[in-house]
Amino acid sequence: MKVDILAIGVHPDDVELSCSGTLLKHIKSGHTVAILDLTRGELGTKGNADLRMKEAKAAADIMGVIYREQAGLEDGFFQYSQENIKAIIPYIRKFQPEIVLTNAPKDRHPDHGRAAKLTADACFYSGLIKIKTQWEGQDQEAWRPRAVYHYIQDDHLTPDFVVDITSEIDQKIDAIMAYKSQFYNKNDDGPETPISQKNFIDSVKGKNAVFGRSIRVDFAEGFICDRIPGIDNLMDLV
DSSP states (O other), X not given: OOOSEEEEESSTTHHHHHHXXXXXXXXXTTOXXXXXXXXXXXXXXXXXXXXXXXXXXXXXXXXXXXXXXXXXXXXXXXXXXXXXXXXXXXXXXXXXXXXXXXXXXXXXXXXXXXXXXXXXXXHHHTTOTTSOOEETTEEOOOOOOSEEEEEOOSSOOOOSEEEEXXXXXXXXXXXXXXOTTTSXXXXXXXXXXXXXXXXXXXXXXXXXXXXXXXXXXXXXXXXXXXXXXXXXXXXXXX
């Protein structure tokens, strides 16, 4: 079950909106990826939890993500707690990722910031051998990812680094639009939300274009570091 990257989002579609281009890029280069959704997004104005689970599966298929798990926390009302940290640790130990990508530390939706701290701290506590967990009746070994990076979502935060996703932008949009209940549909006469407005997808691409401009490419995704990353060679920087 070990993967290179575990992408964690509090709601189904967080990962697609914020870092799916980066996941696609790494999948194409042979890296393994898993996604963990902390909730089923059951408080969303549009659609329902069961439908969003089907959409999440469709989005994973578009990206080529083999493993997608559901932690079952309560949308909107989960808290930073020992119980919820311990709910996330088994997934980190199951997948043993080198890198975890997770929600923005501050964002328009209050769930995002709470999830950011919850998942980052779960990554730390997952490395403590005295915290005991099991998966399918088997004891798990302690595991701590090498790095946790927060993807930038709705608020325009200053990234610590960006990833070129120019070649992946179209497939990223396809993955986002797998959530047909959530985004613009001219035949939908239901209530409008901030993300179902006609220009929302354009704003996603626009943000990726702004990040891309900083490294002179068409599109990029931005990330915030928990700790300072290091490189082996200055020539790796663009």
